[in-house]
Amino acid sequence: MNDSPLDGLDARAIALAYLGFGTAGILGGELLLSTVLGSTPTPAAKVVGGLSFVAVSTAFVWALVARKDRRIERQQASVRSSLEHLRTVVAASPVPITAVTPEGRVTRWNDAATETFGWEREEVLGELIPYGASEGGENSESVEEIIRRTIAEDGLSNVAVERRRANGDHGEFRLSTAVIRDADGEVSEIVGVLVDVTAQQRRERRLREFEQAVEQAGHAIYLTTPDGEITYVNPAFEETTGYDAAEVIGEPASILSSGEMPETYYERLWRAVQSGETWQERIIDRRKGGELYTAIQTIAPIESNGDIDGYVAIQSDVTESELTRQRLGVLNRMFRHNLRNRMNVIEGYAELIRQNEAAVADEELADAAEAIVEAAGDLASLSEKAQTVSDALESEGSPRRVSTLVEDAVSRAESAYPEATMRTDIETGLRERVDSRVGAALDELIANALKHGGETVHIDVCRAEDDDSKLIVRVADDGPGIPDEEWRVIKRGEETPLEHGTGMGLWLVHWVVKKAGGSMELEPSSLGGTAVMLKLPVGSERPRAWFPNDD
Template sequence: MDDTPLDTYDARAIATAYLGFGAIGILGGELVLSTLFGTQMASPSAIGKGLLFVVVSSLFVGFLVNRKNERIAQQQASVRTSLEKLENIVSASPIPIVSVTPDRRVTRWNEAATETFGWTRDEVLGAQLPSVASDRQVGVEEILEQTTREDGLSNVEIELERRDGTVGEFLLSTALIRNRDGDVVELVGVLVDTTEQKHRERRLREFEMAVEQAGHAIYLTDPDGTITYVNPAFEDITGFTRCEAVGETPHILKSGEMDDSYYDELWATIESGETWQERIIDQRKSGELYTAVQTIAPIQRDDEIVGYVAIQSDITDAELAQQRLGVLNRMFRHNLRNRMNVIDGYAEMIRNDAEDEDNFHRANNIVTAANELVALAEKAQTVADLLESDGKTRCVTDLVDEVADRARSCHPEATVGVDIEPDVAHLVDNRVGVAVDELVTNALEHGGETVQVDVYRSPVDDARLLIRVSDDGPGLPRGEWDAIERGGETPLEHGTGMGLWLVHWVVTKAGGSTQLDTTPLGGAAVTLKLPIDDGSGEESDDDTELHVES
């Protein structure tokens, strides 16, 4: 029987037809037999019994057909209900679900597909599967062929472009719908958008690579302080391998040099959710002590501390180098000043007792050289003091005006011009005044007779001020500035003084940079590019003066 449901009229028709054919068969059969073979017709009671049987049979057939109709109708209703539920599930699914015919015409396109790819359901139903031309676009024909060949795909990673041209990453699973002849009539695809997940995975891999390749020792602990991870730099610095460190506590690094109050304060800080950063002396596996700057921060999830991350920067060599430089610097300045005083004293005696002009000039040169060396030592002290001090803020206009006034007082024969752009009375690091003073003084003593100081806002960066010191002198030797740009001097290529280094170091310390140009008259022009202070630092009214020869 056909699966098409039969209605009540069809059941009555079949029963009536069965009754009619049965009655005709009984009556017609009796008539044919009587006519052709001359047999006696059955009695009316027998014919009546036969007709009664046909009637009963017809009713029974009608009953069976009607029951069949009811069952089919129930099955069809159940199928329709299931299809409606399935359609509702597909429509409400947060995952894009798309169906196409073998020739790529869209038959199903849910709301999630619209939200993900940008095309509406009305735009795509019955039309060719939409796509955006791109080198990264997945081969739709290839997927359709592979789905048919393998009777469906499962979690295939693909890239698809959306309507706006952005690329998304998806996991594609497909299934086939066939007709009763086994021919494919529809291909259903379910796409799970993994773009954000893949992005997070890549970021996590990048983070892991950064931690693994970091030059600082990094280790993680659980809330109780048990080490759960160390990076390769930790192994290199401490001497403990990953296997030796994981499962232990940072106590394995304890040197005994830090008192208990240090660790009490450390734990009190990080358990309160704050970050700890202090200098520490730890011990390597070999027993060797090392000095590090250690930062420990809590790892929190929903206001709950789930662990800690610690970063150590080994400063042992840097600290020793700083100590050596400090000692050598003090010894150099002290001994140099003492010896120069002796040389200066004897040279003065020789100059005073000189009976001829040549000896007088020789003694005078010795005195001059001694004074220059003393001045150089004092400048070295100034540089050291400035770089070790904490900068304060000062109004740039006051700073520049003070330098100009001092220069005019010391060099009344020279011209010192100042041009300050309106509305640039901002705060800058007060140590910059030493750099400006050095440039102006150097220009007046070794340049020409005119020095110009211009102050203006950077045309390319509103957060920076420019101070340009220019002169009309012979200009700076290129080798002097090459050493600054190179970042160091060599035995064959070096400057003749410390002035430009002082400027460079001070401006760099203040967060700025320097640039050398020439003026139209051939002189030198040095531009200081300085960050504008937001006023959060302490403003200084102290006068910082420096006037030494370069």
């Protein structure tokens, strides 16, 4: 908008106009006075002087107007440059910048808006703004409402909105708006700057979920600096150690040291974690009250751009389970040792009774002696079975070809039961390996089938149809089958006074297969008896920590 009618003219035009009007005014005025009014003509010198003044004034006016034109031109050039820079900045902005009319039609749309939302500039210019609010979203304020609020509040700042992209996905943004008005103060455009915070919001939600998981974890968790200074502990840490968070934050992790671990333990630990490895070992630490506790401790470095920013330590308190295992181990060894010794005594005396002349003559006494010998033998066998269970569960398994395990088990069974009929059917080309401890389970299943079943045992081995990582080993017999109540006890994982197994054989199979990472099922046998199906993982896959009383 021009300030005056003269603003549209340049300095030369204004100066010439001024000169023309001035000259015409002097000469015309002189002519009018002399001819109309009859006045004495003005001396020529004065007329020349007046014309000279007009000429000088014209030059002065020309200089002033020319100076103003130059200033205006510089200002206009500056404005044009600023506008060009602004357009460049808007175009090159890494965040979406858009502008719309008060009716919501797009007037500006930069490349970042295209990259973020998926619509090209040519598609949207002059059209209603394409990205709508996400239906049902927490921040689903409509475009119309945003425009209304922007005009009412003369701009918005950092408003959370959810918007739909061209591909149908929804994003989360922080929106700031500004109002552009024309010379009459009317709203001509509304400019919006949108910062895409979708990934940031997703990370923040994951961090909140992680924090909640750590806070509610049943294991003691604490964080440290690279030097081992504790920076965070979770509630389970406080419960396990007896220390409140305020008591240990800022303290070295060695506050838990019990003095029971050798210095070499900590030297190996630090070498491992400082080199970026994860450390997992058993440790004995001390609670605030002075009591020792045993934990399985895992320590992992927290890395950022290749640098270690600190460490996270997780402790699983196994004090009670270790004591339980120790007690069971001692009781088991004492039971087996004493039982074996006392059974030898009973067998010896029973044999003396059976060989005594009076016992030979007394049939009832001879039968009693025979029953004692048989019962002693059963108890001795039970002791040996307990030893087998202990050896199988306490040993470390290793991958072994399943066909070899089956063949070895069959060979041992044929030696023990020479009159039995054994048949194996191993899938052609099957060379996969399973946990070597499965051999003890196969021995027990075959022996149980021949001892309590019939005279025929079939063993089939094949890949699982529904899972390539599993193998099926099926042991079938032609006997009377496993009683339902005994199978229920095994599946439940515990015995009761009213429901319990008759022996340890099935428990051995159940525990070994479980520790090998597999499962056991019962099904009818094509031979007319029972088939026990073992589903085993290929290789040495198995739980890292498992105890026989686990579900």
